[in-house]
Amino acid sequence: MSTPNSRANLAFYAVIALLVFMSVGPVLLMFINSFKLDVDIISGTSGLIFMPTIQNYEQALCDVLWYEPEHLDFCSLKFGGAFINSLIIALISTALTLVIGCMAAYALVRFRFMGRDTVSLSTLMVRMVPPAVLLVPVFGLWNNEFCLDRDGLIGGAIRDTFGGRGDVCLAGTHSGIILIYVAMNLPFVIWILQSFIVQVPRSLEEAARVDGAGPFQVFFKVVLPLIKPGLAAAAIFTFRIAWNEYLLASALSDRDTRTVPILIVNNMSEFNVEWGVIMATGMLLAIPPIIFTLLASRQIITGMTAGAVKG
Template identity: 35%
Template structure:
């Protein structure tokens, strides 16, 4: 009887659920439509891309667009550059951010948390000009080092902010027991806090990768011809003489694919990381 009552929904609950799904559809549908249209552009020849009325499903699929992008001499170089910059910036952010988040959370250093929040919401362009002048003075412009360093401006605050929120909701009993048993603070952090915080670290890792991989402004200002990342390479495909929508859309999809796959494959870890702390803290 109780289950039947729970399954039955009142008209008000039905209306609320329909309204919720309608709002979700209205918010999400433009992004889905644009993504599907980009896929359509990447699979069409230029004749179909310039046709009016627009053609969504082409009669012939232009796999040549993807082949031309992948066959580009510099595409592999730009892909490796993106891997190096994103991987280094994310690894350094986790190396610095996870202990920093743990220390701020355990010391209840709210002023430090506010500073991290300010650093998180400050536009990256605010740091670009002074760091550009510094890298120019050091002779590092045109290398990957400035890009890795300036990406830390984005990734470190994200990691610290996420880990502060996660460590604040994890239980203290295990850490207190380890301290009573004679463990040092570093041993508690390494053997007790870190294993508990794996879901939160996974979320911080994924978000840091997404923000670093998709960053465009830093790359276009600090990178040289051989040190460009993929977002900058896609932008350089736009010319005033001719704009080929097929290869451009194919390149944009290839750039998006690694982050998209990472998000899809790690969606369970993302949900666990965003909810586990609240469950454990209850």
């Protein structure tokens, strides 16, 4: 009796071990390769016997290092700057999306008002729009229409105070990219948070109302603290998209506002790929999401299930 059972158990754990190996293996491979010299990667001294080196990371981060690595005579890869751009864009757009999305989700759940159904339906519809579809209009609008005219009121004021040409377009600025990320992520955040806000007991809010709190106070002091897990999940998903997105950022950014994914793609498309350095940059880009996953996997899974099951 015990033999088939333990054999089944063995098979069971073997399957699990295989699955873990398959899902983590490629990441691990990249991690290891990022510490190898190109010679080692190409020559195929496979396995773990190699001299680990941080040269790849030094080369990737050469513009923010405080010392000059001796193997480098020219800093071609401006990874540090791109990393900071990515950080600014992802953090600000996550914060904005959360605040705005949270308020909208609350209104959709708790109030009956004119146009509520329309709003909630279009939120869902917009969720289906792929970023590639937004590429053309966003490129056109951000470059041509969403500009401060130099003769206009605000543009003129900027020109008079700060000098410069005075005609500023959204394209090529951090805020341009942030705006489209916020808009892109809002439907999703609203959708997820709705399912969390529904669970907040109404009586709590009414009690606060009776004690003389205004609607905004009720929202910030009663509802927000209760939906923290939902907020965490929504924050991670938003951050992930804003941090990882390539297409729209590549259309909207210029040399100074490039984000990390753009940098990686640009370096990939060249004929001769320097695997070591590319993998080091890839690893650096992957680190923040990996940290989030390790810290908050429970919230991620809750968010994922809430998002799918409460369709």
